[in-house]
Ligand SMILES: NC(=O)c1ccc[n+]([C@@H]2O[C@H](COP(=O)([O-])OP(=O)(O)OC[C@H]3O[C@@H](n4cnc5c(N)ncnc54)[C@H](O)[C@@H]3O)[C@@H](O)[C@H]2O)c1
Ligand SMILES: [Zn+2]
């Protein structure tokens with residue numbers, strides 16, 4: 001079969017690889033209809049992770065069951081499925097508590113396994129014609145409809161970024177009438193807007209410097225802030241003051257920020273004053289200022305314990321200066337880590353089926369496997385209009 005293989009920084013190729021084979025009774029093989037390129041893939045692509053060469057990439061995967069092992073009870077050939085990006089055994093201490101992002105059994109090196117990702121175990125990714133699904137009853141969610149129907153892209157987003165964005169809103173305690181600031185208008189930031197909207201939050205501010213992504217966020221109901229022209233802290237303070245003027249109680253003038261903050265960028269955060277370089281801790285610093293006392297922050301963007309491209313010795317080990325004093329003084333709570341997709345995927349599927357949510361809206365390109373190297377490069381450059389790229393390997 002053909003697959004997208006990582007060869008080293010800025011180099012992915014299409015290679016003929018061995019077809020996956022069922023070796024355990026609980027395995028299944030999925031013929032991939034759609035697999036997306038994720039912002040997380042770009043950390044590897046840029047050589048900013050411990051990934052060695054020859055990893056088959058891709059952890060946002062959906063398709064049709066081609067074959068099941070004799071121990072698979074719920075799935076059969078022909079079933080349409082989406083795969084949560086975290087792979088869980090379903091039986092360990094963490095999986096049984098819902099933390100499938102930290103499965104203790106499937107990754108020999110640490111807690112948490114996933115497809116085609118550095119540090120997440122020996123599992124091939126799904127930017128390929130086929131992929132192997134371990135513990136398939138647990139790790140494949142059945143879908144209604146037919147391949148490539150009107151919900152193909154919506155369902156694909158349930159593999160990762162829709163639940164991830166939803167998880168960010170849960171960590172940040174988003175709710176009706178609550179003010180939100182989201183850093184990053186990439187796919188995760190955009191679907192955080194969608195998730196916050198679905199929960200009745202507002203105002204929702206979103207910060208980036210890619211105007212096309214900010215325009216899309218605005219269309220989805222957010223207030224865009226371009227950090228190349230506006231300081232987000234000042235912009236939000238002014239806007240909040242105007243919005244609340246006339247209805248404030250005593251002392252509320254001290255609340256000039258938001259209650260919920262989301263970092264949908266992570267450690268490759270660009271320097272607000274010099275977007276040609278990175279300031280790994282820039283967003284945490286702004287969030288500590290922008291989030292009001294008693295508020296909540298989600299660091300849903302990735303921070304790694306090892307970053308070969310970090311701009312000093314500490315950053316190379318994921319050690320970043322964080323304003324603990326200010327955060328403590330304000331009594332702000334912080335959520336971190338990978339999203340446990342299975343906590344949310346049934347409900348998000350239902351939101352798609354009933355027409356409440358259309359996360360596939362952010363998909364900008366559908367491509368063949370052969371076009372993947374070109375689109376890795378274009379997505380990595382955040383080229384205008386290249387928002388979310390979906391590979392259709394068998395079309
Ligand atoms: N926690 C999880 O389970 C999980 C799952 C999926 C993705 N992620 C992570 O979420 C992050 C976003 O993913 P994505 O697919 O949206 O990626 P993306 O790279 O396409 O989007 C990031 C956006 O952030 C913007 N940006 C860069 N620096 C900024 C700054 N200082 N302030 C504001 N905006 C800035 C960029 O212009 C870009 O539009 C990545 O770190 C990804 O690895 C985490
Ligand atoms: Zn992803």
Ligand SMILES: [Zn+2]
Nearest residue numbers: 089092095103
């Ligand atoms: Zn487990």
